[in-house]
Amino acid sequence: MAKGGKCWAEVVVDLDKDKKIIDYPKALEPYDFLIVLSEESAKDVKKNQLKEGEEGTGFLVWDPSTINKFRAVKRIDKALSIPVQKLALEKFGDRVYGNTILFGVFTVLAGIFSEESAIETIKNFVPSSTLDKNLEAFELGKQEAREFLNSLQKEAKT
DSSP states (O other): OOTTOOOOOOOOOOOOTTOSSOSOOSOOSSBSEEEEOSHHHHTTOOGGGBOOSOTTOOEEEEOTTTOSOOGGGGGOTTEEEOOHHHHHHHHHSSGGGHHHHHHHHHHHHHOSSOHHHHHHHHHHHSOGGGHHHHHHHHHHHHHHHHHHHHHHHHHHHO
8 A cells, every 4th residue: 555545453452351252353433542644544533433531542643744634633632643753764764663652652541551561562573673763662652642641631630
């Protein structure tokens, strides 16, 4: 697929401890998280696609370095704008590190697995020659997500 085209991927995580299998392998709306990286995908986003009110859910993460017009973002309370592609290229020299930045963001926002587990995953799946940069990218994503959560808490207090 050409860069900037529309691509859709779903991940279903079942946190029900009493169930042994995920009985429906498709994400159902409203979503806990939505990550949008292209303008074409942004055109289809609607506020009601994300959960509202629940802590730890309803997050929209989007990349303003690849999306110029995103009308729905103004109506979504938990929208984190992070220029993933730009940061990856400027700080690490390759856009591929954007995936690890997003993994750091997701790790903090979702809180469904430990940061240690996430780091072990990175160590097991990236080439050793890129490990240090990937770990830096992961930390950058975590930092962005923490700052975002702090800003949400401050807004809630006012």
